[in-house]
Amino acid sequence: MGRDARIALGMTAALICGLSTTASSAGPYPPLPYSTPQEAVTFGHGCDCLPLCESGCDQVFCDPAPRFTARVKFLYMRRDENSDPPILRNTATNQSALKGNDFDFGFDPGVDASLIAHLGGGNAIEGRFLWIDDWEATVFTPNPTPGELQLTSNPFSTGGFVDDFYSNYATKFQTAEVNYRQDCACHPVTMLIGFRWAEIDEDLQLNSLDATVPTFVDFDTRNDLFGGQIGLDAVLIDWGNFGLDGFFKTGIFANSSQGNARVQVGPDILGTASDRRVEPAILAEAGLEGVVWLTDRMKIRLGYQVMIAHGLSIAAEQVKTTGNLTPGGTNNVAWMSLDMSRPLFAHGGTAAFEVVW
Template identity: 25%
Template sequence: MRATTLWTALTLSTVLFAGQANAAKTTYANQTGQKTIGQETSAVTHIASGDWRVERHPEGQPGPQMQPGMNPYVAMDPYGQMMMPGMAAGYAPNGVSPAAYGMPMGPGYGMAGPGQPMMDPNVMPAGHLGGHGCQSCGGAGCQSCRGGHLGGLGNGCSACGGAGCGGCCGLTGGGVYCGFSRGIGNAWDLSAFGGRCAPRWADVVVDATFFIYEPGNNNIVLASQGGANNPVLDTDDVDFTNQGGVRMSLNRAFTPGGNLEFSYMGMGNWASQQGAYGNGNLFSPFSDFGTDPVGGYAETDGGDLMLYSSSNRFDSFELNYRRFFTSANCWWQSSWWVGIRYVRVDDDAVLNTQGSGGTLEYIVDADNDLFGVQWGTDSALKLTTRWTLSLFGEIGVYGNRATQESNINFGGINIQETTAQRRASMVLEAGFLSTFRIVPRGTLRAGYQIVYIDGVALGSDSFNFQTGGAVPLNTALAGRAANINDNGNALYHGPTVGFEYTW
């Protein structure tokens, strides 16, 4: 039932955020010379139209056919000058050329004289610093090569494998524009939304999470061997490993520079078990380890085996309004968001005892329902037009309704105890992320994330071993007050890897 409700909510959210086939993701210029780009057709419409087959002029007419072997991304004007995509033939070499792919052009902005290749304004010519870059290139286009100035020997072209400066490629550059700022492995930025100054955007984000769970509970001794001063099992003995989960975000443009974002995170389930073994000499906290009553209870004391099991899971749903900002040089981008969030934390604890004359099973199911508001921010550095590093964090204040339901089974008797309590809680989330755009609409992402929840009830904290020394055990447990402790905390952290898609 829980899984059905979850996937129904995700499906309805997807329909809500992706209802229109043509996503109206207008970007608005906020820097001098930056281009405002309007609505773009969907990927399906674009492919079906066949527009991707040819480069078109602003008037919508096909441009001149490329000769075999020519770079489809670099054209030549009548003066023999290299042109960027989107520039019309016959432009004024010293005038202002059209902005294409979000890159404004003008005098002094990557322009060169007739017959010379255009320069990327973000790439320093090789000869500028080393002083010998041009001579070493033999007139083959030194402006494009970054190798010469690094060693100071003017051998930038030879570092390109003899292919000439225009053929330089590698991890930090490619094509005729070699250089860290031009993007990895490709001379042209693949973004269709304004180049490096475009706001960071993705319609759908899906991450696989590999979190480990660390409970912040009160350590309680569960078994002692031969007396109270020799503990052999406690609630801190369980050890949780990394478990797979998912995080998904759906975004929809809402205001200029802002969007609505729905996110879900969860599906992880952590479980662990530890045991203590003896030879008729294990005692439990029900009898204060064999002292009250003396010798303990037949179901819990003087036994050979005690097992402790714990499991935990959490789910998070949030709806935020996010606002984007871009620095003057576009290499720094940031955003803040505010929204509402619901978090559910379920934590179970089970103690099994084998006493001298019977067995007992003690199950505690603690549930936490947190509703609240949160605020967050992030900051991203665009190392290239395709590679970004970012940090993010958010904090929220929540009202938590914590409940616990216990079942104690022994000798055919079942004792149930239930109680609930309300309190204020906090959720803190932070991490870092690296993203790399591999295709115009697809981006890979990987990072590390932590989620810290304070003020929750954990099953192990809500064990109640009070008996007052009464016998038999069913008499000692009958009519006592139910116990709940909601002062625990939960920490989830681990690596994440995923994919962003924009249509």
């Protein structure tokens, strides 16, 4: 098409649109509330503009939806304490010397990255990956009298430990998901349905402070969750350049979990135990985010979100469900029955950068 033809087409479209704003409401589409392409949609928002783009006028001025939306979110979240399962007890007083809720987890960083491919007609496919390296906490447990500290297995461990203990507890979390979204910024709510995988690993280590013949006790669990989820994203407040968004996701999963336990003194392994099973679990997320549009294609988000999983094997809970690891001698194999009835709750602040194109 030559330059003169393009100019003529643009002038014709402008004339048609000018006439449409004064036409009666009997036309197939209502009068358009703008006269330039930049005013076609609210700042920073776009939609498929269907069926408006079916008219020649609207094809000139319609602002189509982006083809992709990419987001990188930085997390700073805290894992809440466990309940109070006993881990070590003082045999002289018959009181717990170390419990699961003695480990005070702090806030730790993570990253949450997602990419949405907009397919048109309000349909989109989303891929997302979230990773928090580990929440970690340490506790020092003094031994009042050598031989008085005992592992609270079932039955209690034979004999007692003679040293003070320095214990470390770590939890790692990562998840990936693929969702189908009914996604159009012309509407305040986006629905989604998809598949999600999550891995939650825990490691509880009790280390004696005797450098000559160290004692090492370890309980670790791994939770692999596979299942479907539903959710929604909602624009709660839209003030042009500023807004408030919310999201919620939940699903039912199959949790394939494995647990292991070990007691080692010096080079000798006194006892081990392990168990594996599959049980149902629930994983849910929710959050609120303030939105600031930097341009019509870039924005930042600041918010707070929570995550809860239920139906997990938590490392601290497995001590009481494990048999005597130290009955005498070495290389003993004890029983373990995984407790998979426990929750994990995390919450914290988020900051994200998002771009659409």
